[in-house]
Amino acid sequence: DQQVKQNSPSLSVQEGRISILNCDYTNSMFDYFLWYKKYPAEGPTFLISISSIKDKNEDGRFTVFLNKSAKHLSLHIVPSQPGDSAVYFCAASSGRDDMRFGAGTRLTVKP
């Protein structure tokens, strides 16, 4: 039962353009959402998060948008850089309960 879904296993964009990574969830109890970035041979690292009381959170080139009615969130990276090439995981949690992760989207940014 995948409560967090990332339906695009991969995404390729040109350097300087916008990357948009999408995530859908099914559990309406989720109230905190995170994006993690993972390079090969390393553990995931935290990138950006958003609480359910907000619909947007921005940190430099990274912006996360939350649409609660659609149970959808997205990560925008602009401008995209080759160093952004990695696997991006969407995650969601609800209070004390465990965190659920999506399957990941592999982003490739071409020079």
Place this chain on the structure above:
Amino acid sequence: DADVTQTPRNRITKTGKRIMLECSQTKGHDRMYWYRQDPGLGLQLIYYSFDVKDINKGEISDGYSVSRQAQAKFSLSLESAIPNQTALYFCATSEDNEQFFGPGTRLTVL
């Protein structure tokens, strides 16, 4: 020095063997987690611990056990390894919502 360390980093074992994966952290966090990553499935939670006396099963705990020896140490055991437990295993810690991951252990069960 890394805040979350895992040993071993790579392990090949045979079906039926008992194996232990170890995790240590220097972040002083109470919460620790074990995940496995399989292609196309993302990270699946095996067990999590909110403190030394509080251990909980995650999504896929069957075939695994854990021990929280101290606040800083959380080990994962496979009592009798089977080939479909071949995966990348991650340990993580957290204080609030953000989790900090170790570098992973690649386990192959032949």
